[in-house]
Amino acid sequence: MNRVKNFNAGPAALPLPALERARDELVDFASSGMSVMEHSHRGKEYEKVHDEAIALLRELLGVPDSHEVLFVQGGASQLFAQIPMNLVEKGRTAEYVVSGAWGEKAFSEAKVATAMLGGAARVSCSTGVGEGKEKSYTRVPRPAEVKVDPESAYVHVTSNETIHGVQYEVDPGRPFPAPGAVPLIADMSSDFLWRRFDPARFGLVYAGAQKNIGPSGVVVVIVSKELVARGRKDIPKIFQLRTPAENRSLYNTPPTFGIYMIRNVLAWLKGQGGLGAMEQRNRLKAQKLYAAIDQHASFYRSPVERESRSVMNVVFRLPSEQDEERFVAEAKKRGMVGLKGHRSVGGIRVSTYNAVEPAWVDELIAFMGEFARGA
Incomplete structure (x- = not known):
């Protein structure tokens, strides 16, 4: 079984144990x-x-x-x-x-x-x-x-x-x-x-x-x-x-x-520990993602005011639409899907809902660094 890393905004990732x-x-x-x-x-x-x-x-x-x-x-x-x-x-x-x-x-x-x-x-x-x-x-x-x-x-x-x-x-x-x-x-x-x-x-x-x-x-x-x-x-x-x-x-x-x-x-x-444990898991995923965006601020840009940044849907832009298209295509080759921003606003959107595994986010962050350095 070769399941992708699903960052879709909805319908979105479901927990594998629930599907099994x-x-x-x-x-x-x-x-x-x-x-x-x-x-x-x-x-x-x-x-x-x-x-x-x-x-x-x-x-x-x-x-x-x-x-x-x-x-x-x-x-x-x-x-x-x-x-x-x-x-x-x-x-x-x-x-x-x-x-x-x-x-x-x-x-x-x-x-x-x-x-x-x-x-x-x-x-x-x-x-x-x-x-x-x-x-x-x-x-x-x-x-x-x-x-x-x-x-x-x-x-x-x-x-x-x-x-x-x-x-x-x-x-x-x-x-x-x-x-x-x-x-x-x-x-x-x-x-x-x-x-x-x-x-x-x-x-x-x-x-x-x-x-x-x-x-x-x-x-x-x-x-x-x-x-x-x-x-x-x-x-x-x-x-x-x-x-x-x-x-x-x-x-x-x-x-x-x-x-x-x-x-x-x-x-x-x-079974995961309820909503207290889920909040910790979700906040950590989002914190890591925003840190990666801010670390490469000359390449990635979050349009959202810091205090209003979403934990569930992390949106950001790259220097050009061509860069964004290439980012989505390269990520898909690595098994990461659902990263294209909504058609009305463009950009990149990473949905980090409950079922999105922290390891997927870590892999995405590593790719973001590599992509920014190679651009």
């Missing part, structure tokens, strides 16, 4: 004579997996009884519309803090969804510089820059901007907004479960699984029961958050294999 467990159980799950993909979502064999995944999420994060843990479909992009559809009442406004491309997309969908239902959405703060294709993001907002109307339905942030490599709470000077009584909602798709956080601080957290905890097709939602209860009832039932909350995320057929894989990844994560 799936391989071993693929055609005969729990001695049932069939695959987990063939089981009814109402059957006891699958429900055991479903409940275990929820229990592991609660255990690893310390999710309080005040919050539900849900599995929903449609990707985080569906939640961009589904959240305002549920939570913005007629005449009220949702506020968005924008620090990158995904925050822009969330706000764009919220404008459409709220307008349909008699509400509104506004950007309370943006760190974007420039216009159109030239617009760039290099930091998260400073606390004093975020002004929240106390009558707002909620405040939405993107905890880690995958494309721009900008992340909250990397430094004490870049904390999440503290909107008081206004619910704080976070898209954590690309940095969910890289370390512990307090779910009780948030009204709702959502994360597409394909970055850090499983395959594409599943979104994990942690939401306060109070927000679920207050959600609108004049939208289709399938889009109401109360529907999965009242039905253990089994109202309709869920993506059973995706949830099974999440269970496998969560079990691996627990």
Whole structure:
């Protein structure tokens, strides 16, 4: 078996033990004579997996009884519309803090969804510089820059901007907004479960699984029961958050294999020592990478302000696009893939999610030094 060193931003690397467990159980799950993909979502064999995944999420994060843990479909992009559809009442406004491309997309969908239902959405703060294709993001907002109307339905942030490599709470000077009584909602798709956080601080957290905890097709939602209860009832039932909350995320057929894989990844994560150990592992990977960039500052350049640098998605530029193309091609020859930056910004992007092995990062750093010296 010749597995590559996978630095893709999503779908991303999965832990090999989680994949091997799936391989071993693929055609005969729990001695049932069939695959987990063939089981009814109402059957006891699958429900055991479903409940275990929820229990592991609660255990690893310390999710309080005040919050539900849900599995929903449609990707985080569906939640961009589904959240305002549920939570913005007629005449009220949702506020968005924008620090990158995904925050822009969330706000764009919220404008459409709220307008349909008699509400509104506004950007309370943006760190974007420039216009159109030239617009760039290099930091998260400073606390004093975020002004929240106390009558707002909620405040939405993107905890880690995958494309721009900008992340909250990397430094004490870049904390999440503290909107008081206004619910704080976070898209954590690309940095969910890289370390512990307090779910009780948030009204709702959502994360597409394909970055850090499983395959594409599943979104994990942690939401306060109070927000679920207050959600609108004049939208289709399938889009109401109360529907999965009242039905253990089994109202309709869920993506059973995706949830099974999440269970496998969560079990691996627990076996690694939990989120405390995972944070140490992830921070060390990122520290080494940024040190390598800074060591060769005449050749590699990080566009992100130091205090806002992402631990999950390390982005940098080389002197020219030709150098970047050659860097990606040479790295691929050495079994390192997924290093090309997003098409909207270019450059290099190294995604260092939980499943990315420290040895892969060490090998990449050695290559970076060699490439810079030979350029």
